[in-house]
Amino acid sequence: MITSRTAWDLGSGPSSGAVWNTKDLVPDGCGQDRLSAGSGAGTSPRVPLLPTLLHHKILSVSWPDAANPRGLCRALQALRDTACKRREETQHQDLTPATEEPLASPCEPAAATAVQAASTMNLEKAGGRICSGKRASLPAARPFPVIQKVMASMAHLQKEKLQLQEELLGLQEKLAAQENDELSLSLQLQGQVETLKAKVLEQAQEIGRLRSELGGTDAEKHRDLLAAENERLRQEMKACEGELRELRRQQQQQAPCRDCHHLQENAGLQEQLSQLQREAEETRAKLVELDLEVQQKTNRLAEVELRLKDSLAERAEEEERLSRRLRDSQETIASLKSQPQQIKYIIKTVEVESAKAKQALCETQSRNQYLQEQVGMQRQVLKEMEQQLQNSQKTEAQLRAQIVMYEAELERAHGQMLEEMQAMEEEKNRAIEEAFSRAQVEMKAVHENLAGVRTNLLTLQPALRTLTHDYNSLKRQVRDFPLLLQETLRSARAEISQAIEEVHSTNRELLRKYRRELQLRKKCHNELVRLKGNIRVFGRVRPITKEDGEGPEAANAVTFDTDDDAVLHLLHKGKQVSFELDKVFPPQASQEEVFQEVQALVTSCIDGYNVCIFAYGQTGAGKTYTMEGTAANPGINQRALQLLFSEVRGKAADWDYTITVSAAEIYNESLRDLLGKEPQEKLEIKLCPDGSGQLYVPGLTEFRVQSVEDINKVFDFGHVKRVTECTNLNEHSSRSHALLIITVRGLDRSTGLRTTGKLNLVDLAGSERVGRSGAEGSRLREAQHINKSLSALGDVIYALRSRQGHVPFRNSKLTYLLQDSLSGDSKTLMMVQVSPAEKNTSETLCSLKFAERVRSVELGPVSRKAELASWPSQEQLEGDSPGSAATPGRGHTSHSPGQLSSRSASIRRKLHTSGGWWGTLGAHMGSLHPRRLPPQARGKACMRE
Numbered sequence: 001m002i003t004s005r006t007a008w009d010l011g012s013g014p015s016s017g018a019v020w021n022t023k024d025l026v027p028d029g030c031g032q033d034r035l036s037a038g039s040g041a042g043t044s045p046r047v048p049l050l051p052t053l054l055h056h057k058i059l060s061v062s063w064p065d066a067a068n069p070r071g072l073c074r075a076l077q078a079l080r081d082t083a084c085k086r087r088e089e090t091q092h093q094d095l096t097p098a099t100e101e102p103l104a105s106p107c108e109p110a111a112a113t114a115v116q117a118a119s120t121m122n123l124e125k126a127g128g129r130i131c132s133g134k135r136a137s138l139p140a141a142r143p144f145p146v147i148q149k150v151m152a153s154m155a156h157l158q159k160e161k162l163q164l165q166e167e168l169l170g171l172q173e174k175l176a177a178q179e180n181d182e183l184s185l186s187l188q189l190q191g192q193v194e195t196l197k198a199k200v201l202e203q204a205q206e207i208g209r210l211r212s213e214l215g216g217t218d219a220e221k222h223r224d225l226l227a228a229e230n231e232r233l234r235q236e237m238k239a240c241e242g243e244l245r246e247l248r249r250q251q252q253q254q255a256p257c258r259d260c261h262h263l264q265e266n267a268g269l270q271e272q273l274s275q276l277q278r279e280a281e282e283t284r285a286k287l288v289e290l291d292l293e294v295q296q297k298t299n300r301l302a303e304v305e306l307r308l309k310d311s312l313a314e315r316a317e318e319e320e321r322l323s324r325r326l327r328d329s330q331e332t333i334a335s336l337k338s339q340p341q342q343i344k345y346i347i348k349t350v351e352v353e354s355a356k357a358k359q360a361l362c363e364t365q366s367r368n369q370y371l372q373e374q375v376g377m378q379r380q381v382l383k384e385m386e387q388q389l390q391n392s393q394k395t396e397a398q399l400r401a402q403i404v405m406y407e408a409e410l411e412r413a414h415g416q417m418l419e420e421m422q423a424m425e426e427e428k429n430r431a432i433e434e435a436f437s438r439a440q441v442e443m444k445a446v447h448e449n450l451a452g453v454r455t456n457l458l459t460l461q462p463a464l465r466t467l468t469h470d471y472n473s474l475k476r477q478v479r480d481f482p483l484l485l486q487e488t489l490r491s492a493r494a495e496i497s498q499a500i501e502e503v504h505s506t507n508r509e510l511l512r513k514y515r516r517e518l519q520l521r522k523k524c525h526n527e528l529v530r531l532k533g534n535i536r537v538f539g540r541v542r543p544i545t546k547e548d549g550e551g552p553e554a555a556n557a558v559t560f561d562t563d564d565d566a567v568l569h570l571l572h573k574g575k576q577v578s579f580e581l582d583k584v585f586p587p588q589a590s591q592e593e594v595f596q597e598v599q600a601l602v603t604s605c606i607d608g609y610n611v612c613i614f615a616y617g618q619t620g621a622g623k624t625y626t627m628e629g630t631a632a633n634p635g636i637n638q639r640a641l642q643l644l645f646s647e648v649r650g651k652a653a654d655w656d657y658t659i660t661v662s663a664a665e666i667y668n669e670s671l672r673d674l675l676g677k678e679p680q681e682k683l684e685i686k687l688c689p690d691g692s693g694q695l696y697v698p699g700l701t702e703f704r705v706q707s708v709e710d711i712n713k714v715f716d717f718g719h720v721k722r723v724t725e726c727t728n729l730n731e732h733s734s735r736s737h738a739l740l741i742i743t744v745r746g747l748d749r750s751t752g753l754r755t756t757g758k759l760n761l762v763d764l765a766g767s768e769r770v771g772r773s774g775a776e777g778s779r780l781r782e783a784q785h786i787n788k789s790l791s792a793l794g795d796v797i798y799a800l801r802s803r804q805g806h807v808p809f810r811n812s813k814l815t816y817l818l819q820d821s822l823s824g825d826s827k828t829l830m831m832v833q834v835s836p837a838e839k840n841t842s843e844t845l846c847s848l849k850f851a852e853r854v855r856s857v858e859l860g861p862v863s864r865k866a867e868l869a870s871w872p873s874q875e876q877l878e879g880d881s882p883g884s885a886a887t888p889g890r891g892h893t894s895h896s897p898g899q900l901s902s903r904s905a906s907i908r909r910k911l912h913t914s915g916g917w918w919g920t921l922g923a924h925m926g927s928l929h930p931r932r933l934p935p936q937a938r939g940k941a942c943m944r945e
């Protein structure tokens, strides 16, 4: 820091008179610590500067240029020069008279002292190494006190000088060491800089490698994106090519299509092409942007390079400056070494400046290091940017190549598209031409049709006028139609009402006539029944079975009349006895044939008649077979029920029918329920408590059956029960009467009339001659019960046919139970079962006699009533031998087969000519007589009984 503004003329004359101004010491604008002289007097002005400044403390310890070692050196050198010069001047003054006053001014005691010292002391000793070449011979002593004083001072100075010299030597050594240190430090720094540069280079290489591994820069990412886009476009292009190839192939394979499908595809392909072109344009634009970006980066790189060059130039300049300053400092130090005066100041200054120089050196080094780092960074950046630039250029080149390739592909696809479009266009034109020609033809036809239509129109106009006229008239009619309709409706209603009234009256009349007719027919039927009788007797001869044995006993004793199916002949004890019944079934007659003859009787049950069919005959004669049959070949029972169902279904449109079934057994005059839960329970026959006079059996199970399956269930159930019973009773099975009671109830939905018909199907017990068989005990009792019941049955039939006032129904459980089906206009069929075996001829004879007598009752009720005044007992029947003369009253006669045949045939002819058998008549009458015997009539029958 400059502390004084006083200008001091250091020299004695103008020759050396460079005037120093403080302004000369002020650092220049660039901050360069350069000492400058106020005049341009060569290098001499620099010599007195530093000592003067130091002497007057013009230079502060913080000399601005202290940081520059070269400047310091120069300053020291200047100090040495000054010191030498002053020594010479001092020697010159020593030769002047002692009276002369020292030139030193009061304000400069140090300078004066130095002059005095120079004049008095031994310069050889004092100048030492600084000015060793110049020695002066001084007087040994001066008598003057001033001189002595000076001498003393000089001695003292001499001492001080020696000290300073020693110190200077130390300083020089220190300075040399410092210079060495600085040099080694500089070398070390340079080595460090080189090491750092190498590291920076390595790091740059490492960064480049890492970047290449990570795919770092935006340009690279952009390049990757573009590559992906490029790949996608290539695939789309391939797909388009595939579609085009497919289209071409289809076009080659197929006939040219005339619809607009290809046009649509063509449009779609064109759209795709334009889309691809747009994408290519976008890619191009992106490439242009990329080029721009690369250009910008290149520019930035150039700028950075420029800045870097500037920095390097600055750095070089700085280095130059520093080296210059170092040189100056070294020069200064050298000058200081040669300058003996003011060593202390110089040393201090050097010490201060050395620290400052060190500091400046450090700063310079740090700045140098910073600049090196900057340079490294800039180089790195430059390298990166160069790398990026290279990559971008490479990518750009690749993309340009791809774009060129795409453009070529697009060009090719475009060409193909154009060709296809051309082909399609031609196809379209062809189709249009064809359509146009067709349209022209059609138009021509339409024109012709139009001409025809016009012609027709002309011809139709009169018809149209007529139609218009008709339409108007119809319109009028339509307008008048509601009135006319109302009128017509009124009259029609009146006519309809009248017609309905007439129909009603006609219906009433018809109903009246119908009822009258019904009554008449019923009367006729009753009369016919009265005339013909309602009991029929059939005979059925079973075949010879293995149970009949072999030999003469098993010989066939029954023969038939080939001309008359109602006559059979029995060879009994060598004599042939003939019997005439209503029908005889030979052994070969099937179940179906038998049922054919009885089915009319069964259907009359539906019409409200009571029917009773019972099988009579000795044990093993085939009663059960005829009534029940077998599972494979059912008998009358099952067939009758099937027929009833079939008939009921046929009448279902007008009638509602319910069919119920009961099964009972009479054994030893005990009635048991075969379908009940307690078969052993004895049931009783009672009158209905409602006073209707009808009989009923309390506790007798009644099953309602609706199908054949139900019937089978009932039969199975009843059969099991009966079988169980049979098993319990062992051989008494044939000693009981089995009854299947079927009740058919009908409702005529149109008239509301109700009918009830009952069909009793009875399998009677065997009619053996127990008296002759010598049965005893329970067997005898059974036989007695059987005979009693069979006799009672005969009595009842006789009483009915002879129209006796009393009919003995109550003589047995059997007749009592069958009362409904035996009285009134009921119909009865007795199937006499016959065994043809020789050994059974006696029993067969009895059965046939019984049957014939029953039948003879019908044929001549008045006359025969006398004959059949008393019903023969079983024993009586047994007493009738075939050979004995038959009384007129007996039904059985012994005729020659020819006589019997002619007579019975005449009777049957009479019956058939009068309308057939009553079963058929009954079936016919049934449709006219929906109601059977009223309860009152039954009541009368009971009363008669």
Ligand SMILES: Nc1ncnc2c1ncn2[C@@H]1O[C@H](COP(=O)(O)OP(=O)(O)OP(=O)(O)O)[C@@H](O)[C@H]1O
Residues within 6 Å of the ligand: 541, 542, 543, 545, 587, 617, 618, 619, 620, 621, 622, 623, 624, 625, 626, 733, 734, 735, 764, 765, 766, 833
């Ligand atoms: N028309 C026929 N055709 C073939 N076999 C018959 C015929 N009639 C009866 N039979 C056979 O004769 C045998 C005796 O018949 P069935 O049992 O029906 O006699 P039944 O009179 O009922 O005897 P019972 O009084 O003991 O019950 C049976 O084996 C049966 O199959």
